[in-house]
Amino acid sequence: MEDKLGTDSALIQEEYQYGFVTQVDEDRIPKGLNEETIRLISAKKGEPEWMTEWRLKAFRWWQKKSEPRWALLNYPEIDYQDICYYSAPKKMTDRFKNEDGEIDPEVRKTFERLGIPIDEQHRMEGVAVDAVFDSVSVATTHREMLKDMGIIFCSISEAIRDYPDLVRKYLGTVVPQTDNYFASLNSAVFTDGSFVFVPKGVRCPVELSTYFRINSQDTGQFERTLIIAEEGAYVSYLEGCTAPMRDTNQLHAAVVELIALDDAQIKYATIQNWYAGDAEGKGGIYNFVTKRGHCRGKRSKISWTQVEAGAAITWKYPSCILQGDHSVGEFYSVAVTNDRMQADTGTKMIHIGNHTRSTIVSKGISAGHSANTYRGLVQVLPDAVGCRNYSACDSMLVGATCTANTVPYIQAENSTAIIEHEATTSKISEDQLFYLRSRGIDEESAISLVVNGFCKEVFKQLPMEFAVEATKLLELKLEGSIG
Amino acid sequence: MSSYFEINELKAEIEGKPILNGLSLTVAKGETHALMGPNGSGKSTLANVIMGHPAYEVTGGEILFEGENILELDPEERARKGLFLAFQYPVAVPGVTVASFLKHAHDAVYGEKKLKAAEFLKQLRADMDFVGVDQTFLNRYLNDGFSGGEKKRMEILQMLTLRPRMAVMDETDSGLDIDALKVVSMGVNKLVGAEFGLLVITHYERILRYIHPDHLHVLIDGKVAFSGGPELVKRLEEEGYDWVRNEFGKEALMA
């Protein structure tokens, strides 16, 4: 009998339920990128002079550089002059000048359709939400309660206006404007994103969540997120993202910076479900993201959890700089690719402080004709004593036409370091599937059970309701007719 | 009597290697049959083919369950018709808890609406007590790190949960201690009755003291070489398969 799993792509077909487009009047600037564009964006946001200069510095550096091409990713050249760098629903553009500015009803509907409540009246229990539509943040819930505790949760644009000292103190200190090509592009043109500040000793009682939505065509989305946890503070943050189905590629280049001072803890989770293009690889989001956490203080801890289930191209390595002694970095990742999707993702753990520890758990699932690469760096600097790393990178292949790669770099320059690395690549087990099917469970559900089981260690890191969402998302990704 | 479960001239191979060579066997409703045979004679192959393992290719013959040839059905469809296989080597499924697996399986066979989660759990807990599986296993990953005996009990627990009408047990007794053997047999005997057919694959007489077969078959080189009454178990245990080979082998191998 022919091995059913060998009959490739038809086995697994996703259905993208977030692919609709919202009709809104847009305030759009012309396509193209030059210093004028940047000044225009900065002006639209009503930014102070220092911010404009900061952006320009990034832009000037970016102009001199070229796109990095070392990742195992294949995509045509991106024409940066053919992208619109600012688009906002018209009714929104004045929001930040007027406290009781209305949210465009179409935008509100969009988020309702996506299951994201943006009104205070309909807010989620235990989760504060910021929603970003194309280039602007449209709503942030739970503000008052958080404010009473001294926690700031707002859009980055508001933060630049209302808390300039905090922003100036921290922005670009983890990912400088000249860090890499995409980060510097983001620094030049970022339009919105979230800002979180949790003061000393405060434990944020709710999950903070941002939901990013690309709606407009030919628009890049460049959000910037900055999270600061002062001494002993704790915050758990989650971001989600979707985009309409379009047959042209769209660029998304985000930067996220996390800063944890002494004894602070930041948990950052992502459920990424950008439109991935169709089965032939037409359309989809190019996702070039720089995420980095800085364990600046002693005993601080930063955890990244990511479920990467969408985007045509994913280039993303959430990292931890473990500077404070005894600080801890964690990276838990599930990356599922299907059809013609390509993902090159992983992490960097840079051990600078003594007795710093890091854990990496990566689960890659490839199906269809996709390519899925884990790329990770564990580095222990020469004078960092007693550091530990544990890495486990597992890949599962569903079908015979996909590929999986594991590219671990280990640079232990101090002899006291203990580094453990495990990696496996396997085909989804026919015996496991048969066992489940022999109990009445159909093949599709059996695949989804096995794959979800494979990812359990990572899903366990997510807040409860998001773990459920992640499980469902994976199921959806693995749904389809069997060839 | 109309046949309940009937295998006719079944031929099957794996990776081009013939394993079953025209095997026939009939289990009537309400009967228990024992199947014995030397290592490698094809017992597990038969069990897997009955359940529809995709790695085995059926090259001839038929398997009828209540008159329907099930060879065209997917494993899950066979399970939903009331077939069950207790595996000789149950595989582990990391990350999938016993509770969630059993609920999925039960719902797949009986439909989601049939039992509320609470009722299901109540019944499940009772079954667990019956076969001596600790309640903490509900939250463990299926067969992951289970001892040999625990895996076998888990197979019987699944069987009680799914209440099949025709079951094949592939060496469920192997590796069980005396107490476990009794418990497992009691579990099976809960299902044994007028509406149930059972095929017990075993190497040992001792399980047949608890589960009483009506007939016994000896499989040699992928064919039933000999069938008889339960009284022949003793002789097999004492004299081994050479006796069958000498007496029936030539004939069996002639085909």
Ligand SMILES: Nc1ncnc2c1ncn2[C@@H]1O[C@H](COP(=O)(O)OP(=O)(O)OP(=O)(O)O)[C@@H](O)[C@H]1O
């Ligand atoms: N997946 C496989 N690939 C190759 N050969 C196989 C495979 N499965 C079974 N076989 C071969 O088929 C033959 C019959 O095996 P089977 O497991 O059915 O025997 P058995 O009667 O159950 O033996 P035992 O009493 O040891 O359990 C053996 O020679 C075995 O090596």
Ligand SMILES: [Mg+2]
């Ligand atoms: Mg066997």
